[in-house]
Amino acid sequence: MSRRGDWVYENNGGxxxxxxxxxxxxxxxxxxxxxxxxxxxxxxxxxxELADKCVLASSGFQGDIKALHKNLAARExxxxxxxxxxxxxxxxxxxxxxxxxxxxFFPYYAFNVLGGLDSEGKGCVFTYDAVGSYERTGYxxxxxxxxxxxxxxxxxxxxxxxxxxxxxDAVTPLSETEAIDLVKxxxxxATERDIYTGDKLExxxxxxxxxxxxxxxxxxx
Amino acid sequence: MMKxxxxxxxxxxxxxxxEDCGLLFDVDDSSMPAMEFPNCPNFDRxxxxxxxxxxxxxGTTTLAxxxxxxxxxxADSRASMGGYIxxxxxxxxxxxxxxxxxxxxxxxxxxxxxxRNLGTKCRLHELANKRxxxxxxxxxxxxxxxxxxxxxxxxxxTMIAGWDEKGPGLYYVDSEGARLKGNRFSVGSGxxxxxxxxxxxxxxxxSIEEAGELARRAIYHATFRDGASGGCVSVYHVGPDxxxxxxxxxxxxxxxxxYPVQKTPxxxxxxxxxxxxx
Numbered sequence: 001m002s003r004r005g006d007w008v009y010e011n012n013g014g015x016x017x018x019x020x021x022x023x024x025x026x027x028x029x030x031x032x033x034x035x036x037x038x039x040x041x042x043x044x045x046x047x048x049e050l051a052d053k054c055v056l057a058s059s060g061f062q063g064d065i066k067a068l069h070k071n072l073a074a075r076e077x078x079x080x081x082x083x084x085x086x087x088x089x090x091x092x093x094x095x096x097x098x099x100x101x102x103x104x105f106f107p108y109y110a111f112n113v114l115g116g117l118d119s120e121g122k123g124c125v126f127t128y129d130a131v132g133s134y135e136r137t138g139y140x141x142x143x144x145x146x147x148x149x150x151x152x153x154x155x156x157x158x159x160x161x162x163x164x165x166x167x168x169d170a171v172t173p174l175s176e177t178e179a180i181d182l183v184k185x186x187x188x189x190a191t192e193r194d195i196y197t198g199d200k201l202e203x204x205x206x207x208x209x210x211x212x213x214x215x216x217x218x219x220x221x
Numbered sequence: 222m223m224k225x226x227x228x229x230x231x232x233x234x235x236x237x238x239x240e241d242c243g244l245l246f247d248v249d250d251s252s253m254p255a256m257e258f259p260n261c262p263n264f265d266r267x268x269x270x271x272x273x274x275x276x277x278x279x280g281t282t283t284l285a286x287x288x289x290x291x292x293x294x295x296a297d298s299r300a301s302m303g304g305y306i307x308x309x310x311x312x313x314x315x316x317x318x319x320x321x322x323x324x325x326x327x328x329x330x331x332x333x334x335x336x337r338n339l340g341t342k343c344r345l346h347e348l349a350n351k352r353x354x355x356x357x358x359x360x361x362x363x364x365x366x367x368x369x370x371x372x373x374x375x376x377x378x379t380m381i382a383g384w385d386e387k388g389p390g391l392y393y394v395d396s397e398g399a400r401l402k403g404n405r406f407s408v409g410s411g412x413x414x415x416x417x418x419x420x421x422x423x424x425x426x427x428s429i430e431e432a433g434e435l436a437r438r439a440i441y442h443a444t445f446r447d448g449a450s451g452g453c454v455s456v457y458h459v460g461p462d463x464x465x466x467x468x469x470x471x472x473x474x475x476x477x478x479x480y481p482v483q484k485t486p487x488x489x490x491x492x493x494x495x496x497x498x499x
Contacts, residue, residue: 006261006262007270008259009271009274097330097333097334098334100330101330101334102256102257103256103257104256104330104331104334104375105256105257105258105259105268105373105374106257106258106259106271107271107275109274109275127307127308129275129302129307129329129330130275131275131328131330131331132330132333132334133300133328133329133330133332133333133334134333135308135310135311135312137308137310147305160471161298161309161310161452161453161469161471162310163298163310163312163452163453163455163469164453164469164470164471165455165466165467165468165469165470
């Protein structure tokens with residue numbers, strides 16, 4: 001029996017991945033919700049569409065994640081009413097960072113990946129830690145399977161660092177179909193070795209035509 | 222009669238989590254909402270446990286020094302979460318405004334957030350006073366904020382470097398509340414290694430290229446020996462016209478530039494022989 005305020009977190013597991021391309025962004029997450037060694041449900045979405053070109057995937061403690069997604073969706077609605085347009089992905093990225101940091105002393109136990117298109121229509125992915133430090137990258141994985149997935153993404157997608165001077169051209173990015181195939185492969189591998197990842201994979205693809213969703217089955221064991 | 226602006230003296234202590242848990246902040250209220258605290262019997266134990274749980278990103282070797290042509294600021298670009306490298310492309314040199322830079326060491330979120338906040342305050346100062354803020358003033362603003370959060374577990378070791386009316390300025394500010402004016406600082410887990418190179422090669426009169434090269438070598442050596450430092454070395458120079466980026470190099474490649482592989486005689490023969498057999 002835990003006393004109030006003693007320890008209020010639990011890790012519900014799961015993995016989120018996002019890959020940015022020249023004019024698209026793929027955001028994917030598994031749909032398993034676990035507590036300890038038990039699976040509570042095989043059908044829980046970790047992805048939230050915050051704006052038409054902005055999608056957030058989070059893994060960690062689902063209570064905090066629900067609260068965080070609701071908070072951000074409400075702020076986005078307020079922004080729409082005040083500015084007569086939807087929030088851009090970089091703007092939402094900073095809002096998420098600030099929202100996480102305001103709970104620096106009582107953190108949201110959420111590991112987030114924000115993906116979408118920036119104002120020029122290029123794919124962007126923002127990766128976060130639990131208290132709001134963020135960085136724009138070309139790809140990212142967060143959650144219990146992230147340490148299994150990131151090395152594979154580094155191998156396939158790593159491009160010269162944006163910090164280099166003179167700047168070096170980024171390697172030609174993958175096409176949209178290649179990126180989706182990579183995501184499916186990478187989740188299949190993570191499912192093999194991470195007990196918290198599996199059941200179903202939800203893939204959201206954002207491009208200038210709009211947003212679409214796909215579901216792929218993963219191993220249920 | 223105008224009331225003096227005391228906003229810089231405001232402290233931002235947290236408020237205990239209420240029923241709405243601080244979720245609904247008033248969008249018209251331009252001041253920061255108070256940070257929420259957990260309602261628990263032992264605050265420090267809670268912070269220690271959440272720190273282990275979330276394993277926040279931490280950054281690691283930065284340095285800055287003043288010489289006769291201005292200030293050089295350099296940093297690596299690795300962020301680690303526990304033993305896992307979470308990123309090799311972190312920007313640890315933060316551009317507060319076109320003539321002031323801040324460095325990040327310690328907790329990545331803490332540094333990013335408070336530097337962003339400092340940039341906002343510096344801009345407000347410019348608008349209110351019709352002149353740019355001095356490096357002294359900017360570092361004091363940051364130091365006062367950090368002092369008010371002293372003991373709560375923030376981890377920030379930063380240097381504020383800039384060029385103002387008094388010339389080049391460099392201050393070290395940390396989350397313990399320290400604020401030190403100085404000519405040479407290195408902060409982070411790799412700082413001891415960087416100091417070794419920096420102190421040995423430092424002279425007040427140097428050209429900008431020499432100073433940049435010294436900084437680059439110092440960070441490279443820190444990345445070589447410190448596991449928590451790596452990625453790319455970024456070197457910036459702050460002069461009277463503001464800052465410019467001097468160089469950005471991957472330390473893996475820098476290693477072979479500084480220590481080119483000497484081929485043994487046998488290997489050299491093989492290399493010499495191969496074009497003729499192609």
